[in-house]
Amino acid sequence: MQFGIFSVGDVTADPNTGRTPTEYERIKAITQIAVKAEEVGLDVFAIGEHHNPPFIPSSPTTLLAHVAARTSRLVLSTSTTLITTNDPVKIAEDYAMLQHLADGRVDLMMGRGNTGPVYPWFGQDIRQGIPLAIENYALLHKLWREDVVDWKGRFRTPLQGFTSTPRPLDGIPPFVWHGSIRSPEIAEQAAYYGDGFFANNIFWPKEHFQRLIGLYRDRFEHYGHGTREQAIVGLGGQVHVGARSQDAIAEFRPYFDNHPVMGHGPSLEEYMAETPLTVGSPQEVIDKTLTFRDSFGDYQRQLFIVDGGGLPLPKVMEQLEILGERIVPVLRKEFAIGRPANVPGAPTHASLLGNKGLAIGAHQQ
Template identity: 70%
Template sequence: MQFGIFSIGDVTRDPVNGTIPSEGQRIEAMTRIALKAEEVGLDVFATGEHHNPPFVPSSPTTHLAFIAAQTQNLLLSTATTLITTNDPVKIAEDYAFLQHLSGGRVDLMFGRGNTGPVYPWFGKDIREAIPLAVENYHLLRRLWREPSVTWQGKYRTPLEGFVTTPAPLDDTPPFVWHGSIRSPQIAEQAAYYGDGFFHNNIFWPPEHTEKMVSMYRRRYEAYGHGQADQAIVGLGGQVFIGDTEQGAKDFFRPYFDNAPVYGHGPSLEEFTAQTPLTVGTVEQVIERTLGFADVVGDYQRQLFLIDHAGLPLEVVLDQIERLGTQVVPELRRRFEQRRPDHVPSDPPVHATLRDYAPHWKVEHSA
């Protein structure tokens, strides 16, 4: 099972000491977080994509390439690649290029983002978000799998004999996750293609998460990709780890209360009771996370949000140290104890896709 960190890259005032990092400092902090994740043995670092304040990750492939040059094993991913407002041609070329730079340590998650104004900024209509996602991804798959693409659709100019450069590494496209917290159409799309489905359940009660994942699993089986329990599922979550439960809550409370996403609403206690947010000891984080599989079934990837809401970098790095050395080893052991033999323990990676999965072999002329 893969464990890792995802960051949304928010530039947020520290409510305790009043400091606000510069954009450059926040980017550097995200880099150090990724390097720390590899140092402590985590599998994945994923960055969001945003084009509006207070977020900085507007160019995920640039940042992931920089991280790739400083790591050896870390899988580089995205917490959202905007399939609706990015051109599929540019996505195809950017992520294939990143594959080559990183030696194949790449996958990505498609989503529609959380900011309405981004659509007109990139010349799109938010009312067309779902059809855009469906059409753009269909084109992207062809661009990654066919040596020359002639295509016409509704939302971009036609292509005539277009050749993507570079082609995917080893003619093997990166594994794709479809991320959604509320759109059954996206779960359906993931199931149709046999791709992974990622439910970022940091805001939602277990009943909602179970409903979305179960629908994806049923449709995955209906499309003939395998049994429902073999579908590739990932979950998000947020934790804050302390030596004691009360100590963790006392430290984290001002950050929670002023967070740009969920602050100024339910109390910390209400939110942790209703959602997967866990603030407490190592043992509490382990038990709560293990419980996710009771809701959605055995799954393959767990990503944690650690650096949100203005937490100081030194605190974030300490949290990753605790996660990698105290929490994840026990989670790996206990998740694998309960996993049936026929259920995949990991999502596909470049080597398995290259060696075992059927895909188009792109022919290149000299």
């Protein structure tokens, strides 16, 4: 099972000091956070894609390529890549290039994003969000698997005899997770292709995500990719940890109360009771995260948000150290207990390449 962190790359004032970091400072900080994630033993770093203030990750591939040059083991991903407003041809080329630069340490999460105005900025209609996601991904899937593509659809000019370059490393396209917080159509899409489904398990009660993940698992089996237990599931989460529960809550409360998404509504305690947000001691984070398996079954990837909301970089680094030293090692051990042998791990370039070699060998026999 993979453990890691993801960030939306917001630029938010620290409520304790009133100071807002510059875009330069935030970009540099996110790079340091990614490098620290590898240093403390995490598996994955993922960055969002936004094209509006107060966010800075408008070019995830640029940032991830820089991180790739400073790391050697970390899997680099997105959270999410906007499949609706990016040209599938450009996605195919950009992420194949990143895949080569990172020696295969790349996958990506497809999503529609949560900023409505982005659609007209890139010449699209938000009312076509789901059809765009379905058609654009169908083309991307084809571009990575066929050397010469002829294609015609509703939302872009046709392609005739087109070859996307560079070709995927070793002939293995980056693994794709389809991210969603609300859309059964996206769970269906992930199941149809046998891709991963990432439920951004942060803002809503578990019952909502149980329905989405259950649908994905059922349809994964329906399309013949394996049993529902073998479906590839990822979950989000958000944590803030302190030596004691009361310390963590006291430190995090101003960041929660002033948070642009979570704040100015239910209290921190009410929010924690209704969502996966965990603020407390290392043991409390471990205990609550372990309940995710009870709710959603065995799964392959767990990502946490530990930055954002104005939390200063030194505090984020402290969070990563606690996560890597005191929480994730315990979670690895506990999640391994009772995990059925037929439940696969999270796909990586190496595992997909190995499976390709086995398939070729079996075919030759």
